[in-house]
Amino acid sequence: MSGLDQIPVTIESSASCSARSRDFGNAPAVLNQIRDALERLVSSGEETCIDLNAMPFGPGDLERLTELLGTGEAEASVEALGPTRIRETGIPGVWLVDYLNAEGQRLTLHVEIATVPQILRPQPQDLACAIERLDARLTRLRDPAHSPLSS
């Protein structure tokens, strides 16, 4: 034990820990990219998707970006290949789409600049057979065996 007390110990001020989480200043660049995309959405309806997983963010950058974008009114969840959480940001038309696997680990995180995120819309192939599927239910309903009056 004799040698240990010779090691100088300094206690850092708690102020540096309690302050807002540090970031590396990469959020504003992405915000500008979102602004350009938003302009295109408004002027021509062109949608954009940005993969935040591909950004060379430092610790705190993502938190800063989501903090700056804020939270909007709409929230949705899709259960397919694990959950996908969709959240409107405080900027209308800018969505955060968080793709998670069944264990809740992030597969990728997108910012979608669109009126409605792609994954919330019915897929064209599913839409193509939607009438067929509803017709099958209507036919079943017309079948006397399934009529509520027959029971």
Place this chain on the structure above:
Amino acid sequence: MANLKTPDKTLGEGLREIGLSRRGFLKFCAATASMMALPPNLVPAIAAALEQARRPSVIWLSFQECTGCTESLTRSHSPSVENLILDLVSLDYHHTLQAAAGEAAEEARLQAMEANRGQYLVIVDGSIPGPDANPGYSTVAGHSNYDILMETVEHAAAVIAVGTCAAFGGLPQAKPNPTGAMSVMDLVHDKPVINVSGCPPIPMVITGVLAHYLTFGRLPELDAYRRPMAFYGQSIHDRCYRRPFYDKGLFAESFDDAGAKLGWCLYRLGCKGPTTYNACATMRWNSGTSWPVESGHPCLGCSEPGFWDDAGFYEPVSVPIGVTSKTLIEGAAVGAVAGAGIAALARKAKKEAVANRQPVTIDELEQKL
């Protein structure tokens, strides 16, 4: 043993058969695009291509290696998606993972080669004692690694060298290279060879290359070292979140100084970021938690040729002949332009080292002993 012929079912049909909805498929494609380092606007094209893709036969050969590459792949962090990709290739031979052993295992390899002649992929991890080396250093079922490699690649569509040992010789080839270790591209000249280097490679990069092959039916664009540009196209330095500190000339000088605590650039602590091409800075490790530089340690340059024999891990980027340390420090202070020049010089020196490499033979080694 199941029929090893590539099935006629497309990938889309296979996925729907296991109950994956179209939204699930879209999500799978979004994650795959991210894994292939492709922009999300390509997701519809990826979905259309994957829908029609067919399951390729894959033969995985392990030679002089530590199994770290297989560990990396099987412990990859997004199991649902990466398992799907692995389920969608027919892994017909992998002597660490397969249930069969002995002659049955070798028979599986031969059957897969015969049934998918000209179409199967060969993945290699580990380096190979060259044709002039003592074959006894590494054998499987009594055959030398060299013979197995040459026999297996003869009718392959392409060869993917996974890990720095297979790609560039790696640790087994470090001086004095007692086993006469060679890389896959040193030995295979008549087939496309793709190098997925790294010690180990990022798991998503391994599956990303497979996904690319599944998606586009061909191999990705490669750099001068035959590495996929999508993952190895930019240096660690150029994608590093600490780069702004380098540009400002703010460096950590030791592991516990104020600069290190403030997250400044690790260049002077030996960071090989300027000469290393890999995707760690964006893809990260351990469920996307962190990567070496974010943990406060310089990049070791594990995905580059000669990484064991180049400068020490804690010496600033190798000082090539003709560049003094004074020039280096000035270059660092001046910033990006000079840094890029030094990086180019270092790459050139590495290239020359690779070209002039002379493995030590066993006889030579014994004489030395």
